[in-house]
Amino acid sequence: MRRPSWAEGAALALTGAVLALYAALTLHAGGDYTISGAHPTQPVVSAQPRVYLPDQLLDLNTATLDQLQLLPGVGPAKAQAILDYRESTGPFTAPEELMNVSGIGPATYEKLAPYITLSPS
Numbered sequence: 001m002r003r004p005s006w007a008e009g010a011a012l013a014l015t016g017a018v019l020a021l022y023a024a025l026t027l028h029a030g031g032d033y034t035i036s037g038a039h040p041t042q043p044v045v046s047a048q049p050r051v052y053l054p055d056q057l058l059d060l061n062t063a064t065l066d067q068l069q070l071l072p073g074v075g076p077a078k079a080q081a082i083l084d085y086r087e088s089t090g091p092f093t094a095p096e097e098l099m100n101v102s103g104i105g106p107a108t109y110e111k112l113a114p115y116i117t118l119s120p121s
Contacts, residue, residue, distance in 0.1 A: 057117035060098065061091040071115055078103050092118050 058067060060082070068079035078101070085101045086092065095116055099109045 056115075058115055059119045060095070060116050061086065061119045071112055073108060073111055094118070 058071060063082075065076070065079050065083060068074055068082055069076060071079075074082075081101050081103055082098070089100075092098065095113060095118060096109065098104055098112065098116070099106060104112070
């Protein structure tokens with residue numbers, strides 16, 4: 001077995017130290033930590049996902065941008081597209097009308113259907 005050179009040994013030790021630091025920071029991502037005087041960072045992983053539950057239906061005709069983003073698979077762009085559609089065409093008259101919004105097809109609608117409702121006109 002060949003003995004590693006000093007440079008190879010140092011590279012292996014440095015690689016191990018970097019991986020150990022990465023693992024420690026990843027495991028500790030939920031709290032604040034400071035590296036070389038830097039300000040505490042924000043947690044990387046949210047403790048609770050923000051998603052509506054099936055018994056908490058979201059009204060498409062009154063929902064805000066922030067509320068729409070709580071729906072599974074709806075980010076800022078899709079939420080804004082829903083608001084833009086509602087503003088240009090008026091209130092939704094059927095839940096399936098959501099498929100007329102750009103970026104929402106049948107598969108996305110099927111994921112959203114259990115979470116949405118419409119207020120009476």
